[in-house]
Amino acid sequence: MLKVTIDDISIEVPPGTTILQAARMIGQNVPPAMCYYSKLEGSGGKCRTCLVKVTKGSEKDPRPMPKLVASCRTGVMDGMEVRNETSPEVIDARKGVTEFLLINHPLDCPVCDQAGECKLQDLSYEHGLAKSRYEFKRREFEKRDIGDKIQLHMNRCILCYRCTQVADQLTPERVHGVLNRGEVSEISTYIEQAVDNDFSGNMIDVCPVGALTDKTFRFKSRVWFTKPMLAHRECTTCSGKVTLWFQGSEVLRVTTRKDKWNEAEAFICNDCRFEKKKTEDWTIDGPAHIDTHSVIAQNHLPFELPVVQKNLPDAL
Ligand code: SF4
Ligand code: FES
Numbered sequence: 001m002l003k004v005t006i007d008d009i010s011i012e013v014p015p016g017t018t019i020l021q022a023a024r025m026i027g028q029n030v031p032p033a034m035c036y037y038s039k040l041e042g043s044g045g046k047c048r049t050c051l052v053k054v055t056k057g058s059e060k061d062p063r064p065m066p067k068l069v070a071s072c073r074t075g076v077m078d079g080m081e082v083r084n085e086t087s088p089e090v091i092d093a094r095k096g097v098t099e100f101l102l103i104n105h106p107l108d109c110p111v112c113d114q115a116g117e118c119k120l121q122d123l124s125y126e127h128g129l130a131k132s133r134y135e136f137k138r139r140e141f142e143k144r145d146i147g148d149k150i151q152l153h154m155n156r157c158i159l160c161y162r163c164t165q166v167a168d169q170l171t172p173e174r175v176h177g178v179l180n181r182g183e184v185s186e187i188s189t190y191i192e193q194a195v196d197n198d199f200s201g202n203m204i205d206v207c208p209v210g211a212l213t214d215k216t217f218r219f220k221s222r223v224w225f226t227k228p229m230l231a232h233r234e235c236t237t238c239s240g241k242v243t244l245w246f247q248g249s250e251v252l253r254v255t256t257r258k259d260k261w262n263e264a265e266a267f268i269c270n271d272c273r274f275e276k277k278k279t280e281d282w283t284i285d286g287p288a289h290i291d292t293h294s295v296i297a298q299n300h301l302p303f304e305l306p307v308v309q310k311n312l313p314d315a316l
Contacts, residue, residue, distance in 0.1 A: 002077065003078055004022050005081045017076050018073065018074060019069075019075075019082055020033060023071065031052055033047075034101070035047040035160035038261070040162060043162060044070065046161055047158065049098070049101075051068040051093050052068065053068055054082055056080060056081035059079030060078075098128050099132075101158050103132070105155075113210055114156075115210070115222065116224050120208060147196060149215050149216060150215060152212055156210050157209070160207075162206040162208070167197075173197070198270055199238075201268070205255055205267075206263075206264065217253035220252050221252055228243045229286065230288050231284045231285055232283055235271070235272055238267065241268070242255065242282075249279060254272060254277065
């Protein structure tokens with residue numbers, strides 16, 4: 001086991017663990033992650049929000065690392081010492097990264113369906129400037145249609161590559177990707193082909209911002225006004241374990257179940273996500289606990305059950 005100390009808290013972790021993973025194991029002072037996603041192989045290393053300062057490389061070689069490093073891509077060494085929230089340099093760099101991410105991202109939270117569960121919204125509350133210093137024209141993209149269930153708003157994309165990794169790793173063939181380089185990079189389907197496979201809806205759940213949203217839920221409600229319930233059904237394509245988001249007795253949307261890092265516990269199929277919008281399609285397991293440090297946590301405690309519920313276990 002390797003000993004690592006992050007913001008004066010020590011933990012022993014197995015070889016191969018990254019600094020970010022070790023911080024998540026500790027559960028405190030965890031660097032924000034806009035592109036890393038533990039369920040997606042090869043994710044991370046794109047957004048730089050998870051920068052930390054390594055003040056001691058290892059027991060064998062105690063020299064500090066000369067630059068801040070991406071914690072999602074840097075492996076722990078035995079005896080390593082890391083500063084995250086206790087380093088003014090890291091906080092300053094994170095402010096800079098947030099400012100860069102917001103250069104082209106429109107501040108349309110009042111009309112964006114992702115508001116309340118958007119990682120960039122959280123990041124800008126914590127590290128953003130009240131006013132942009134950018135004076136040039138922002139990137140703008142033509143609207144692209146990527147199918148009848150998923151809405152792409154390229155202007156909001158931060159190019160984290162998570163959605164392309166979902167497509168790569170969950171589906172037999174990928175029909176979208178990142179085109180071009182630099183400021184003109186964009187997510188697009190080649191020749192506007194629809195993203196049409198059984199698991200494409202998971203791109204919505206992994207998108208940290210509102211660039212990919214659920215067309216069947218668009219503009220129906222702010223997420224903090226909905227009531228999330230864990231539910232399951234027999235499904236031959238996926239685990240069938242989901243979160244239902246109720247307004248009264250109506251299921252407004254179906255998503256994966258999320259862990260405390262806002263990552264999907266298990267990916268679900270499009271049939272469960274888009275086609276099973278009736279309460280009777282599901283067996284309700286109980287209220288979903290919203291455990292993320294985000295706007296969505298508002299209005300969800302104390303939890304109230306929706307008015308009409310079928311299949312509720314007796315204990316509820
Ligand atoms: S659309 Fe969303 S998930 Fe895909 S690269 Fe852009 S921000 Fe990331
Ligand atoms: S989470 Fe580490 S670079 Fe994006």
